[in-house]
Amino acid sequence: MLLALLLCYLGFTALCLSTDRHHGELLHSKPSPKRRLVLRLGGWLLLIVSIWPAVRVIGWSQGLVEWCAVLMCSALLLVLLLPYRPRLALILAGVSLLASPVAAFAAL
Template sequence: MLLALLLCYGGFTALCLSMDRHHAELLGRKPSARRRQGMKLGGWVLLALSLWAAVSSTGWGLGLVEWFAVLMLSALLLVLLMPYRPRLALSLAGISLLVSPVAAFAQY
């Protein structure tokens, strides 16, 4: 479940950075069209990988329930951090993507 949480948070942050407003707020410039598409694709790929991680660890029945819980938790965390601590939200996304291979290794 930790791996799914890390991947979901990274995916939601990538989708958040694909928006002009959030990208400019966090990184100081507007994204190019190519970067925006790359962020959208990366975000959706990370969310799909999080679904795979949740389902592969506990099966379809419980895995989908855990995945939806992880989706809500990671989205809530991002929504609460963006207005008050946007740099922390970005740092947590980077850390989550760096730690996810360790979590994947520990899961299997």
């Protein structure tokens, strides 16, 4: 479930960075139309791919339920961090990006 959590957090962070407001707060610039499109597509792709580790471990019936829980937890974490610790939210996204291959390798 760790891999699903990391992928969900990365996906939500990418979707968050695709907006002008959050991109400006975190990266101090406005996203170009191409970057906005890449962040949106990447965010949705990461959220879709995050279903795979949850379903692979437990099965479709319980895996989807746990994936929904992981989805809500990662979104809640990001929503709570953005107003108070926006830099920490960005740092956690970087850590998630680096830890995802390790978690994928450990899940095999």
